[in-house]
Amino acid sequence: MRVCIVGCGAIGSLFAAHLAQVDGVEVWAYDVVEAQVEAINRSGLRLTGHADLHARVRATTDPASIPECEFGIVATKSMYTEAAIAAVAPVFADGAVASVQNGIGNEEVIAAHVPRVIRGTTFPAGHVVEPGVVNMDTGGDTWLGPFEPCPASMQEVTRLAEAITAGGMSCKALADARGAQWTKLIFNAATNPVGALTGLTHGRVCEQPALRALVSQLVAEGVAVADALGITLDSDPDALVDHGAKVAYEHRASMLQDVLARRPTEVDAMNGGIARFGAEHGVRTPMNLAIVGLIKGVERSWQQPG
């Protein structure tokens, strides 16, 4: 089995390094960050923290150098999905490509470029320590399922899920992965921007009653949109928030990390995605729209003189 990881940053590296542990799986990684690609080719890909792995991965910035692959796993930030999959699409001329990205709407973008698509959601988190070295901050499950408009077969979904699991990351193949995806989407959209706007770790957000109430309001809007879409959530996102406060008290949300580093955030694919689907289905999402406005305002401030 040949798999190409599209976007080999923190999340992509988790999949690349785990899959590379499996006999018979050949892992390629496409990324535009030359320092990351060079480090992986020079010294291999190393995971620390929640995992301790050293993997052989073939990395490249040149899509033409990648042989045809049966599977792709897109792990870029959501605003780079279009550019990345457009560049690397020939690799998947007869492939099935999964998204394990944050937010909603990535599969739709991927589907415009490849024949079969897998809807995916992953809970593990990590951060790049230095080129070629990624710390796995937390573990957790990954869920894959056929993307309804142009689905991969369940056989394909199952093969990919089993390979990921064999590599050491728990991955489940589902006929309908929307519940898992929206559960994580709602959780992320309710917690990430609140951490990003305040600077607080997840546990401290939950300790402030007014902030915890805001998180619940954001969750409630997301749940109302999922209901309107006919999606049955995997679990109560509000309960995940409280669980997170126990197991990830000191965790700084990825959007907070983005803001601290002055990188564009994924708010358009998170709260913006909930608001877009809500608008299409007649569900009001004023709090999510306010959050989009505030986070985009923060991004705008980086271009402000003085």
Place this chain on the structure above:
Amino acid sequence: MRVCIVGCGAIGSLFAAHLAQVDGVEVWAYDVVEAQVEAINRSGLRLTGHADLHARVRATTDPASIPECEFGIVATKSMYTEAAIAAVAPVFADGAVASVQNGIGNEEVIAAHVPRVIRGTTFPAGHVVEPGVVNMDTGGDTWLGPFEPCPASMQEVTRLAEAITAGGMSCKALADARGAQWTKLIFNAATNPVGALTGLTHGRVCEQPALRALVSQLVAEGVAVADALGITLDSDPDALVDHGAKVAYEHRASMLQDVLARRPTEVDAMNGGIARFGAEHGVRTPMNLAIVGLIKGVERSWQQPG
């Protein structure tokens, strides 16, 4: 006429320096910041920017050294009202004390300590350049009126307003100053925290459609609370927002200045005040409550390790 300014920071200094221009008005200033008090006593109080004044003001950190005053003008940040007026109350044993502070609820605090109270609102803004030097950033009107539960007489209100106007700051005496106060309160509560959370100047907040919409939602909640209180606003706060985008495009809201300097903000007296009066009168204010939560979260983050 002897007037004591309680809290001689940016706003207090504007009143102190202008009143000191008037023949027959003796101005005292009480403040706890020794550097400011010493500079004023050593070199006088200087205004730059929108005003160019040099004033003789008697400043002190010791309330016992201040002779009895007919009038007081409280200009501390709202969270320091109680401590300041409690310390200096004997000065106003038979005096009338005005608040020109941000937010709502300051007059109630002052009324617990002095016999007669004046409800006040002021639009001019400024910032301390160095001890003894304040830049007047913008001009504008001040409105004074009897505070209903323990009012100063209209004669007193008018005398103070006329003295301030004679000094060069336009000040109006009103039988009911609530409309002016709530107009500014709603304007401030809708714009200050949005600037503080995003880092954007007032004009840039207004250029971002999603942020401008959030400002309007905050205004609408405030107007609904004012309606429930039977208050007729002076003008449409939403129109003031657009006006401000023209005349104060580069203005950084005072709450943004507070956040950048890691000083406690006045959000409890602004959005928190609107939410409190709303709750007492059955008006929902979810967006103002969310803003309180976010700003208090930012303040909390300054104590966060790492």
